[in-house]
Amino acid sequence: MSYKIKQDISIGKNLKELRKNAKLSQEEVAAKLELMGLSTSREIISQMELGHYSIRVSVLLALKQIYNAATFDDFFKDLF
Numbered sequence: 001m002s003y004k005i006k007q008d009i010s011i012g013k014n015l016k017e018l019r020k021n022a023k024l025s026q027e028e029v030a031a032k033l034e035l036m037g038l039s040t041s042r043e044i045i046s047q048m049e050l051g052h053y054s055i056r057v058s059v060l061l062a063l064k065q066i067y068n069a070a071t072f073d074d075f076f077k078d079l080f
Contacts (some may be wrong), residue, residue: 010050010073011051014078038059
């Protein structure tokens with residue numbers, strides 16, 4: 001039996017804010033992820049920011065580095 005986990009909280013708004021604070025376009029983020037061995041398109045970055053795409057942990061780790069986030073709390077601020 002296969003179970004699908006439904007995303008119940010979106011961090012998309014925070015992802016977009018972190019990207020803009022880093023002065024990066026969605027295309028630039030996708031290119032940086034590609035260089036890190038994580039194949040992700042601009043469209044997927046957009047879907048993540050809209051809360052329509054579940055983010056893999058490996059991508060979240062890479063985004064922390066790309067966005068120079070101090071802690072993972074930056075991704076989850078104002079959600080609780």
